[in-house]
Amino acid sequence: xxGFMETPIAPNAAHILVVDDDRExxxxxxxxxxxxxxxxxxxxxxxxxxxxxxxxxxxxxVLDLMLPGETGLDFARWLRTEASGHRQMGxxxxxxMGEETDRIIGLELGADDYVxxxxxxxxxxxxxxxxxxRVGDGQQPRHAQxxxxxxxxxxxxxxxxxxxxxxxxxxxxxxxxxxxxxxxLVERANRVLTRDMLLDLLRGRQAxxxxxxxxxxxxxxxxxxxxxxxxxxxxxxxxxxxxxxxxEVERL
Amino acid sequence: MRLWPRSLAAxxxxxxxxxxxxxxxxxxxxxxxxxxxxxxxxQTRDVGVRLMGLYRLVALTPAEQRESVVHELDxxxxxxxxxxxxxxxxxxxxxxQEIRRPIVVSMQLVPVPQPQRQREVVMLGMPGDGRLVVGLxxxxxxxxxxxxxxxxxxxxxxxxxxxxxxxxTVAACLLTLWAVRRLTAPVRTLARxxxxxxxxxxxxxxxxxxxxxxAVAAAAFNLMAARxxxxxxxxxxxxTAIGHDLRTPITRLKLRAEFMEDDEMRRKMLADLDELxxxxxxxxAFGRDITTDEPVTTVDLAELARTVLDEAADAHAELADSIxxxxxxxxxxxxxxxxxxxxxxxLVMNALNYGASAQVTLLPPVAxxxxxxxxxxxxxxxxxxxxxxxxxxxxxxPSRNNxxxxxxxxxxxxxxxxxxxxxxxxxxxxxxGGARATVTLPV
Numbered sequence: 001x002x003g004f005m006e007t008p009i010a011p012n013a014a015h016i017l018v019v020d021d022d023r024e025x026x027x028x029x030x031x032x033x034x035x036x037x038x039x040x041x042x043x044x045x046x047x048x049x050x051x052x053x054x055x056x057x058x059x060x061x062v063l064d065l066m067l068p069g070e071t072g073l074d075f076a077r078w079l080r081t082e083a084s085g086h087r088q089m090g091x092x093x094x095x096x097m098g099e100e101t102d103r104i105i106g107l108e109l110g111a112d113d114y115v116x117x118x119x120x121x122x123x124x125x126x127x128x129x130x131x132x133x134r135v136g137d138g139q140q141p142r143h144a145q146x147x148x149x150x151x152x153x154x155x156x157x158x159x160x161x162x163x164x165x166x167x168x169x170x171x172x173x174x175x176x177x178x179x180x181x182x183x184x185l186v187e188r189a190n191r192v193l194t195r196d197m198l199l200d201l202l203r204g205r206q207a208x209x210x211x212x213x214x215x216x217x218x219x220x221x222x223x224x225x226x227x228x229x230x231x232x233x234x235x236x237x238x239x240x241x242x243x244x245x246x247x248e249v250e251r252l
Numbered sequence: 253m254r255l256w257p258r259s260l261a262a263x264x265x266x267x268x269x270x271x272x273x274x275x276x277x278x279x280x281x282x283x284x285x286x287x288x289x290x291x292x293x294x295q296t297r298d299v300g301v302r303l304m305g306l307y308r309l310v311a312l313t314p315a316e317q318r319e320s321v322v323h324e325l326d327x328x329x330x331x332x333x334x335x336x337x338x339x340x341x342x343x344x345x346x347x348x349q350e351i352r353r354p355i356v357v358s359m360q361l362v363p364v365p366q367p368q369r370q371r372e373v374v375m376l377g378m379p380g381d382g383r384l385v386v387g388l389x390x391x392x393x394x395x396x397x398x399x400x401x402x403x404x405x406x407x408x409x410x411x412x413x414x415x416x417x418x419x420x421t422v423a424a425c426l427l428t429l430w431a432v433r434r435l436t437a438p439v440r441t442l443a444r445x446x447x448x449x450x451x452x453x454x455x456x457x458x459x460x461x462x463x464x465x466x467a468v469a470a471a472a473f474n475l476m477a478a479r480x481x482x483x484x485x486x487x488x489x490x491x492t493a494i495g496h497d498l499r500t501p502i503t504r505l506k507l508r509a510e511f512m513e514d515d516e517m518r519r520k521m522l523a524d525l526d527e528l529x530x531x532x533x534x535x536x537a538f539g540r541d542i543t544t545d546e547p548v549t550t551v552d553l554a555e556l557a558r559t560v561l562d563e564a565a566d567a568h569a570e571l572a573d574s575i576x577x578x579x580x581x582x583x584x585x586x587x588x589x590x591x592x593x594x595x596x597x598x599l600v601m602n603a604l605n606y607g608a609s610a611q612v613t614l615l616p617p618v619a620x621x622x623x624x625x626x627x628x629x630x631x632x633x634x635x636x637x638x639x640x641x642x643x644x645x646x647x648x649x650p651s652r653n654n655x656x657x658x659x660x661x662x663x664x665x666x667x668x669x670x671x672x673x674x675x676x677x678x679x680x681x682x683x684x685g686g687a688r689a690t691v692t693l694p695v
Contacts, residue, residue: 022500028507066496118502118529120522121510170584171551173559173593220562224555 014059014132018042019049019075020094021068029062032121033128046070060090060132062124064117065106073105080110090131094119108160130180133200150186152247153234155225157186164224172224181217185235185245194242218243261436268428276421291405292379296351299384300358303398306333307359307388310396311368322396330383330401340387340397344376351378355386367391379404438466442473449477453484491539498532534661537594538644538668546588553583553592553693557612557624560596564604574609574629575600580616585695587673595669596626598662599677599689603628607686617695621675624691632681641679642667 016038020026023044030040041056043049045067052058061079065072076091093106093114106114112131115124150157154167162179164172174182184198198214218235221227227234236246257263306325310333313321322335347355352375364370372389384402387395441458448455457477458470506525512518558577565572596612603610607628615623633641640646647660663677670677675693682688 022504024504025500025507028504028511032507032510117499118506118525120526121507166552168584169550170582171549171589173551173556173589175559175563216566220559223558 013037013039015039015041015056016128017049017052017056017058017061019044019046019061019067019072020064021045021066029121033125036125038128044068046072046075049075058089059135060092060128062092062094062128063111064094073109076106076109076111088135090128090135092124092128092131107162130200149252151250151252152186152189152245153225156252157182159183174221174224177213178217178221178224181214182221185243186249189245189247189249192238192242192244198243259436260439261432264436265429265432268432269425272424272428273421280417288405292351293354295379295402295405296354297358297361299400299402300355301362302331303355303386303388303400304359304362304364306331306398307370307396308362308364308368310335311364311370311390315392318394331398333396333398336387336395336397337393339372339374339389339395340376340385340399342376342385344381344385345378347375347378347384355384377402438462438469442469445473445477449480453477453481488539491535495532495536495539498528502529502532531659534659534665538661538665546590548586548588550584550586551589551592553585553587553622553624554580554614555582556589556593557596557614560593560600561610561612563597564600564610568604571604571608571610575604576611577613578611579614579624583614583617583622583695585622585693587693588669591669592673595666595677596624596691598666599626599691602626602662602689603630603687606630609686620695622693622695624693626689626691627682627686629686632685632687633679635681638679638681 016033018026018029018033018040020029020042021044026042026044030042033040041052041058043052046069049061049063063072063076067075072093076093079089079091091111093111094117095106095114112134113127115127148159150159156165156169157163158165162176164174164179164182166172181198184193195214222232222235225234234245234247236244238244257266306327309325310318310322319335322333325333327333346352355375356373359373368391370388370390371393372387374387374389374395376385377383379402382401382403383399385397385399387397389395445455445458455477457474460467460470460474462470502525506522509518509521509525512521561575561577565575568575600610600612603626607630609629611625611627613625613627615625617623642663643660644664645660663679667677670691670693673693675691677689677691680688680690
């Protein structure tokens, strides 16, 4: 018996549905998440997941793509297109390591995030919390943005493939953290975001001192957006520690 | 001596053209000799008959009128005649027998009554002199001395013939070259196919048509390609299966580690698991066909390289000052960005791990090929290792932890990726010390 202190689960804790065909992973993940204050229901395949969805109210589903019977991708598609009651639910996919196609299809289907297996439990938790915050904020869930693009100042942000395109349609590589940061800024264009708010969004992505990480990431983004640091026009520095994306954002 | 060409087409063409020339020369010689004989026959007959015709005319004329007849004769084509009392006096040599005889024989073709027949024949000169001088002693002992032009027989009789011959020869040579190129084309096709197979196992098969030998060779080649493909697929399936099967236990272990009480122990265990995962990832990356599952897009290579350096600087904060970028600020190229980023990351991580520094320089493209240098200030690479480091699972030294888990797969993966992009990577040592990886890619 492991002797750690169980964090009491608050009655209003987010309810998570974990779908994974490996019993050990299912149970361990459930215990791990419960220990961090989440309510968890764990099922083994898409059929059981549907049954669970009928009986419970979930804020998020953690879905393994490799499932027996109906695949995770098919289930995700059903979830986002037909299951009308569950569209507001967050969706984090567990993908096979390095399966680029799975990742792209998953994001196109409206997954809020993906974590390659074998995952680091703490990173998974951080990503889940970020998605929960977004869902809890009552923001547009990811599926509403399927096949949509953001355009600002000539630049294009393509959420389905998580990439940034320059005004002449050349892909400009960005890291995962930079992408998330840019999305945060674009989603709240012309609103000042404090460092703390941005830190929240980047948590789990970056190692090291977070304060510096934000400034470094911002300066790298400015370089990539060809936004001169001194006279930045796109990402402006706000006195007192914050940043704002000063541009009209167009949804395409 | 470079007279013997290297290519099969050139060799075949050379042999064919040479034999053609030989046959032409032989045929032409036979033709020329034949023609000379014929010309001589016609010439001697013509000369004999004309001379004898003139003689007959003079001989049948009454003696007292002969002088005036000879004088008034309207002779053509350079023929001259004189009635004299002595045989022709000229500084020409007597005509050689082989020319004299056929002329004398031809002279007998002209009938002259016996009393008027010539009593003696003096013949001087030969074709080489341009004229023939013939003196015939008549019955009254006077001499009818005649001179007739005679030119040596020509090997060909018109300029057009020479021109036609040259044209014919040139045309034959061109046809030979064309035919040889056509015939050796399958060899080039085969070479290209073999080269394409080296780059991409899934290259399209050769068409199995054309001449029998070519079709058989193409079929054999396709069979070989199919076997190689199956072998590669089997290997990929095996590695992918192993990778997938390992994911589950590694995931379980990572979750279990979270329940360990001893923080230090948990940290170490997670580090071990990360290393294990990196090894599996490297094996998978090496095993799978990197090129197939990622679409090609236009990407700014300069920014890609700087992103790789940014991430390297994040991972090795203590070396951040030794991580530098130089060269072009933008260079859009068509590539598979995730694969290419992995290739560059491997090179940069090698530079950091073995040289404790990394400088990336992107040079402007020359002739459609760009060059990117990844350099470090470390000890460099022993000469004997420069090529071996590209062998899978080969390690220069027992390695530290790095991106690929130190399995000796980083460089082979990098090279596979770059070659799949139509480029390459070579390692060398810088004159100033340190290693240099030179990446080339088509723009």
